[in-house]
Amino acid sequence: MQALRTNVQSLRGTIEVPGDKSISHRAVMLGAIARGTTTIAHFLTGEDCLSTIDCFRKMGVDIAQNGTDVVVKGNGIAGLLEPQEILNVGNSGTTTRLLLGILAGCSFHACLIGDESIAKRPMKRVTEPLRMMGARIDGRDGGNYTPISIRGGSLQPIHYTSPVASAQVKSAILLAGLMADGTTTVTEPIKSRDHTERMVRLFGGEVITNGLSVSVTGKQQLRGADIYVPGDISSAAFFLVAGAIVPNSEIVLKNVGLNPTRTGIIDVLQQMGADLTIENIRNEETEPLGDITIRTSKLKAVEIGGALIPRLIDEIPIIALLATQAEGTTVIKDASELKVKETNRIDTVVSELRKLGAEIEATEDGMRIHGKTALKAKEAIVDSYGDHRIGMMLAIAACITEGTVSLKHSEAIAVSYPTFFEHLQVLC
Numbered sequence: 241m242q243a244l245r246t247n248v249q250s251l252r253g254t255i256e257v258p259g260d261k262s263i264s265h266r267a268v269m270l271g272a273i274a275r276g277t278t279t280i281a282h283f284l285t286g287e288d289c290l291s292t293i294d295c296f297r298k299m300g301v302d303i304a305q306n307g308t309d310v311v312v313k314g315n316g317i318a319g320l321l322e323p324q325e326i327l328n329v330g331n332s333g334t335t336t337r338l339l340l341g342i343l344a345g346c347s348f349h350a351c352l353i354g355d356e357s358i359a360k361r362p363m364k365r366v367t368e369p370l371r372m373m374g375a376r377i378d379g380r381d382g383g384n385y386t387p388i389s390i391r392g393g394s395l396q397p398i399h400y401t402s403p404v405a406s407a408q409v410k411s412a413i414l415l416a417g418l419m420a421d422g423t424t425t426v427t428e429p430i431k432s433r434d435h436t437e438r439m440v441r442l443f444g445g446e447v448i449t450n451g452l453s454v455s456v457t458g459k460q461q462l463r464g465a466d467i468y469v470p471g472d473i474s475s476a477a478f479f480l481v482a483g484a485i486v487p488n489s490e491i492v493l494k495n496v497g498l499n500p501t502r503t504g505i506i507d508v509l510q511q512m513g514a515d516l517t518i519e520n521i522r523n524e525e526t527e528p529l530g531d532i533t534i535r536t537s538k539l540k541a542v543e544i545g546g547a548l549i550p551r552l553i554d555e556i557p558i559i560a561l562l563a564t565q566a567e568g569t570t571v572i573k574d575a576s577e578l579k580v581k582e583t584n585r586i587d588t589v590v591s592e593l594r595k596l597g598a599e600i601e602a603t604e605d606g607m608r609i610h611g612k613t614a615l616k617a618k619e620a621i622v623d624s625y626g627d628h629r630i631g632m633m634l635a636i637a638a639c640i641t642e643g644t645v646s647l648k649h650s651e652a653i654a655v656s657y658p659t660f661f662e663h664l665q666v667l668c
């Protein structure tokens with residue numbers, strides 16, 4: 241159990257958050273199936289991305305990691321080897337689903353396991369379309385849950401209309417599509433993050449986007465690339481919110497990824513009236529990034545739903561905290577996907593924030609938060625339940641809480657932000 245800082249008087253200073261998790265996973269995966277060498281700078285050394293490296297090493301890929309610098313010697317599109325061991329995806333949904341997409345096109349057997357949380361996350365959303373393409377997949381509950389075993393092979397292209405707006409589903413099918421004969425198309429109900437599309441292009445591949453549909457043609461040869469991973473906006477979000485709600489604060493976040501499919505948190509902060517500026521925007525062609533400054537300000541409630549949800553899906557726990565400090569009732573809707581993340585994030589956000597006095601209730605597809613509420617606790621014990629984003633949200637909540645707060649399962653934070661507490665310390 242970890243004692244959290246409470247009653248923080250101000251947060252001031254400059255930090256650079258670790259590399260983007262989604263981009264780090266994809267850089268290793270595409271590097272592994274490309275021809276030639278891929279260099280990755282500012283790679284995220286969080287546990288999820290280390291799981292991805294471990295899985296590809298077990299398939300014969302030479303990956304050298306020295307801190308945040310990674311070099312991948314690609315095996316080529318058909319060059320992965322049958323793993324001699326079970327592939328352990330740890331806590332990472334992205335590793336599980338994207339890896340299944342790649343394995344669907346490999347003519348060998350592989351078996352995937354993960355931790356307790358992964359074992360509860362639905363995989364049918366990828367195993368079903370991958371079976372349609374020709375992969376043989378089995379697993380618990382007909383292939384919906386890990387452990388999952390897969391024997392891939394020659395794939396036929398499909399046009400898949402996904403019922404969920406999920407970049408993991410879209411990416412799994414596109415990665416399988418890279419190995420199929422012909423053109424594979426995915427149509428999603430709402431646009432999700434487009435890092436796979438951007439990165440395939442960076443590796444010399446062709447991806448065609450047409451509204452909500454994305455297509456790739458199989459058997460293209462990808463070539464290794466040099467990649468700089470921008471800071472993860474989903475990690476920056478904790479300090480963006482902290483800067484807005486902790487009194488007398490001014491935080492500068494350098495080199496934060498600003499891909500428009502990920503910047504919903506900035507839209508919400510601006511709509512709430514936060515004092516936020518963005519400077520030095522660059523790399524708009526590949527993965528845009530820039531420097532963000534946030535200062536404490538008076539906030540007002542907003543309504544969040546529809547096409548905004550996929551652009552801020554992982555930020556909803558910290559947005560719920562933000563809403564406790566906004567005047568009025570914030571409504572978050574259309575967010576049922578929160579129920580199938582590392583925890584049921586509707587339930588964990590509501591139960592843990594209530595322990596600190598927040599006025600928040602769960603709804604069928606989101607939550608309703610009434611503000612502004614002063615958070616108070618008498619020796620409260622809150623729990624991340626093993627969910628990194630819940631742990632970080634609670635650590636920021638403690639900053640504005642009067643009293644004492646301890647966090648159970650704080651170690652989960654290393655999944656996406658191993659230096660989180662060091663950065664909080666720098667700003668205090």
Ligand SMILES: O=C(O)C1=C[C@@H](OP(=O)(O)O)[C@@H](O)[C@H](O)C1
Binds near residue numbers: 262405409433553
């Ligand atoms: O593709 C990705 O890198 C991710 C997609 C999102 O999941 P879904 O595809 O399930 O929405 C997100 O929640 C996850 O943290 C990372």
Ligand SMILES: C=C(OP(=O)(O)O)C(=O)O
Binds near residue numbers: 331332333334581629
């Ligand atoms: C949902 C998340 O990740 P994943 O699906 O990769 O486990 C997350 O990082 O919030």
